[in-house]
Amino acid sequence: MTVDWFTSWFNTPYYHILYKHRNDNDAQLFMKNITQFLQLPTTAHIADLPCGKGRHSVFLNSLGYKVTGGDLSKNSIKHAKQFENENLKFEVWDMRNPLENKYEAVFNLFTSFGYFEADSEDITVLKSMKNGLKEDGYLVLDFLNVAKLKESIVKKETKNIENIEFHIQREIKNGFILKHISFFADGKQHNFTEQVKFLELEKFQQYFEEVGLEIQQIFGNYKLEPFEAKTSDRLIFVLK
Ligand SMILES: C[S@@+](CC[C@H](N)C(=O)[O-])C[C@H]1O[C@@H](n2cnc3c(N)ncnc32)[C@H](O)[C@@H]1O
Structure with missing residues (x-):
């Protein structure tokens, strides 16, 4: 049986070594900015999918939120579990599977989308995240700007x-x-x-239309400045 690249690579220690210098301050700034923008009350329950070793989840929890992190990588979840508390839980989760709970917000962060060959699988992921939202809940999808x-x-x-x-x-x-x-x-x-699929803004718009997600806002970086195709590092959607 062949194992998907995303199942094996992300579960190795080498993936974490290669990316150890990524900027966690930026990640925390993003979480502060986005929760303020969404005006999420601290009673909100946030799903962080996929959460990796839990860096965003742990920080969101420190801001007072109840957070559930899910990831396919057993090793990353094993690591994240050391941070668990009453309001912070982690579990092994395939993002293509339907979510069991409903959340005020579902966060898909740091280019955790577009891994699958078939568009139908991307749609499945979007559908399951959408179905995991409470009424008036938000989905935040943080992708790279392929342009x-x-x-x-x-x-x-x-x-x-x-x-x-x-x-x-x-x-x-x-x-x-x-x-x-x-x-x-x-x-x-x-x-x-x-x-990672070469997904431009227009392709995302098609996906969202098919799934019934409405774009509320598009940002181009973690400071939440407007998206510019030529210059922005990120393509960040806030969806309902
Ligand atoms: C680029 S990392 C980002 C992780 C985390 N959001 C962060 O910023 O540290 C992508 C993550 O997606 C996870 N992943 C890949 N395919 C998945 C799937 N089908 N279901 C759930 N998680 C998956 C990987 O294990 C990896 O932890």
Whole structure:
């Protein structure tokens, strides 16, 4: 049986090593800004899907929210569980499955969408997140801005982190952004390819229409400045 790339790669320790320098201050600023923008009362229950090791969930909980984080990676959830409390829970969850509860807000953060081959699977994910919303609940989807990435794509780079030399190659092919990652670690050669669908604003609009989600706002970065196709780093939707 072949294992999907997103099941294996994200469950390795190497994924967390490669991304260890990502900016958690930015992530926290984003969570502060977005919860203020949505005027979420601290009684709100937020779902963070997929949550990885729980960095957004833990911070949201520290702001007073009840948070449930779900992720497919068993190792990430095992790690996140150490932070659990009465109002912070984590579970292994496939985002294609229907949500069991209803939430004031569902957050899909840091390019956690567009991993699947078929559009029908993207639609399934959107439907299950929509069905997890309470009446008047919000879905926040934080994706990369592929229009900018296309113009500024770094085709080849090498990163040395924790004594691992990661060789990275990027290409846009067959409607996907492919990031080939190869490295030697723990006595063997590893090769992974991250695959994120090249989803532009118009394609998202089609998806949302099909699912019955309404765009309330589009932001272009974590400071919540307006989206500009040419310059924005992020494509962040607030949906109802
Ligand atoms: C780019 S990471 C972002 C994680 C988290 N939002 C963060 O910012 O740290 C994407 C996450 O999606 C998870 N994932 C991939 N496919 C999934 C699926 N089908 N269901 C649930 N989680 C999935 C991975 O395990 C990984 O933790």
